[in-house]
Amino acid sequence: MGKTSLVTKDNSKFKINKIYHGDCIKIMSNWPEKNVNLIFADPPYNLSGAKLEWRGNKTGGDWFKMNEDWDQMSEAEYMNFSYKWLEQAKRVLKDNGSIYISCTYHNIGELVINLKKLGFKCLNIITWYKSNSMPNMTKRQFTHACEYVLYFAKGSGWTFNYNKTKQINPEKTKEGAPKQMRDLWVFPLCQGQERIKAHNGRAAHPTQKPEALLERIIIASSKKGNLVLDPFLGSGTTAAVAKRLGRNWVGIEKEKQYVAIARKRLGQLK
Numbered sequence: 126m127g128k129t130s131l132v133t134k135d136n137s138k139f140k141i142n143k144i145y146h147g148d149c150i151k152i153m154s155n156w157p158e159k160n161v162n163l164i165f166a167d168p169p170y171n172l173s174g175a176k177l178e179w180r181g182n183k184t185g186g187d188w189f190k191m192n193e194d195w196d197q198m199s200e201a202e203y204m205n206f207s208y209k210w211l212e213q214a215k216r217v218l219k220d221n222g223s224i225y226i227s228c229t230y231h232n233i234g235e236l237v238i239n240l241k242k243l244g245f246k247c248l249n250i251i252t253w254y255k256s257n258s259m260p261n262m263t264k265r266q267f268t269h270a271c272e273y274v275l276y277f278a279k280g281s282g283w284t285f286n287y288n289k290t291k292q293i294n295p296e297k298t299k300e301g302a303p304k305q306m307r308d309l310w311v312f313p314l315c316q317g318q319e320r321i322k323a324h325n326g327r328a329a330h331p332t333q334k335p336e337a338l339l340e341r342i343i344i345a346s347s348k349k350g351n352l353v354l355d356p357f358l359g360s361g362t363t364a365a366v367a368k369r370l371g372r373n374w375v376g377i378e379k380e381k382q383y384v385a386i387a388r389k390r391l392g393q394l395k
């Protein structure tokens with residue numbers, strides 16, 4: 126799939142099938158409106174805090190608390206940040222486009238409030254049950270094993286490939302026939318061969334999403350040749366799956382080292 130150009134507000138070229146390095150609010154605000162069919166966003170969850178490590182724990186190996194600079198805002202800053210990127214996401218989405226946002230109990234409130242403020246329509250709040258979730262260290266609450274994926278539409282006429290969702294659904298009817306896909310999805314956190322490693326053997330990105338999650342979303346809500354945007358691209362999962370499934374894609378990532386990982390990953394895909 127070659128690079129295609131559209132004209133941006135400042136008349137420079139906007140290329141698709143490309144990774145942009147920078148702040149997604151700034152970059153999207155310079156793009157032409159209504160070009161994107163589908164957005165998957167995995168924004169900062171705003172959960173990093175004091176460094177916490179538990180080396181050699183018995184159940185899952187070393188345990189490190191998320192501790193990233195891009196993931197630490199005050200409540201007011203996070204509310205404002207969520208509004209601003211969602212406002213730009215809405216502007217660049219086609220009128221019949223849809224958006225999926227992954228989140229946890231940490232940030233679901235801010236995201237849903239701002240989606241509603243901006244007039245998005247809620248289609249589903251999907252629960253992703255992580256079958257290999259981390260143990261709870263504090264032992265003062267239930268172990269968190271779920272993330273949520275907010276599925277909202279900008280307007281009417283959104284793409285939902287109902288029959289394809291039935292075909293790819295691992296759950297079958299009692300008779301073994303294809304079954305409607307529910308809003309509870311079960312698969313493990315990104316691990317094994319799929320997990321991109323840094324030179325020191327640790328995960329190259331702290332929150333790499335499993336490709337299985339993106340496959341469902343892209344198959345359900347886009348057609349071949351459609352444009353899929355990820356404004357918080359990280360290690361490039363959305364772009365890699367979009368490319369593999371014959372979609373056009375565009376990604377934005379603020380941190381240079383993650384841009385390099387994503388570019389390498391995309392470059393290695395045939």
Ligand SMILES: C[S@@+](CC[C@H](N)C(=O)[O-])C[C@H]1O[C@@H](n2cnc3c(N)ncnc32)[C@H](O)[C@@H]1O
Nearest residue numbers: 148149167195333334357359360362378379380
């Ligand atoms: C939760 S991670 C996304 C991980 C990604 N889904 C993957 O599979 O690798 C969020 C990413 O957004 C980036 N980021 C944070 N703030 C940003 C901003 N304002 N604009 C663009 N990227 C940003 C971070 O550097 C981080 O890589």
